Amino acid sequence: MEMPLIGYGTYQTPPSITEQCVSNALRIGYRSIDTAQCYGNEREVGLACRKSGVRREELFITTKLWGCHQYSDTLRSIDASLRRLNLGYIDLLLIHEPTGDVHEIYRAMETAYRDGKLRAIGVSNFLSEKYLDMVNHCKIVPAVNQVETHIFRQQKELRQLECQIGTRHESWSPLACGKNGIFNNPVLSRIAGDRGKSISQVALRFLVQQGIIVIPKSTKPEHMKENLSVLDFELDSEEMSALEKLEIGRSLFGWW
DSSP states (O other): OOOSSEEEEEEEEEEEEEHHHHHHHHHHTTTTEEHHHHHHHHHHHHHHHHHHHHOOOGGGEEEEEESSSHHHHHHHHHHHHHHHHHHSOOOOOOEESSSOHHHHHHHHHHHHHHHTTOOEEEESSHHHHHHHHHHHHHSOOOEEEEOOOTTBBHHHHHHHHHHHHEEEEEEEHHHHHHGGGGGGOHHEEEEEEHHOOOOOHHHHHHHHHHOOEEOOOOOHHHHHHHOOOOOSSSOOHHHHHHHHOOOOOSSSSOOO
């Protein structure tokens, strides 16, 4: 199965506007939509997808578990997400963070995968130690690990480890939520000016050029279009090197 390199994120998008935002994203050309149980907008994501006229087979829907502790409650939680989304199956289900009995939670996900409820399973916010622990206990290698990744926190060591094992790296907050002065950064500004692109486009291109999946979020259609339009140019080795030097080696959010 294939997952688009660029998806649309719905973190902190209120349910009251989620349906319209996702509808706009699908109309603009997004086919991968990321949601989560704790976002409280799975139902609206599913509604927008069903109304869009886009064939289900063309969509890639990711959601993430929240508040699960062991095997049986995870199975119930998966069924609850399936009901809220009402799209027949989930393309990618992730453990949102390494809490609870993650081995039993993942074992339930493996069961739901074998039952055809999920097309792929993975994890989120599993840094190297937690990720390796999961790999050493699971039967199905996580397809994806969704982690804070942007020009200021590039996760090189984790990505190398995932590559060796066979897990794809996905970035949440690929534009750093505007933190650390990303939209005024002189290196990004120079490259964006030289390329005739926006700072957002350069920052996203830096990630997707390395095969990192991104899910930028915006409620404005013009920004949705901008974020999707990063496949028509390529950064050269000098530009990539300059951006690699922006790494600061720590989270901007203090979570993981």
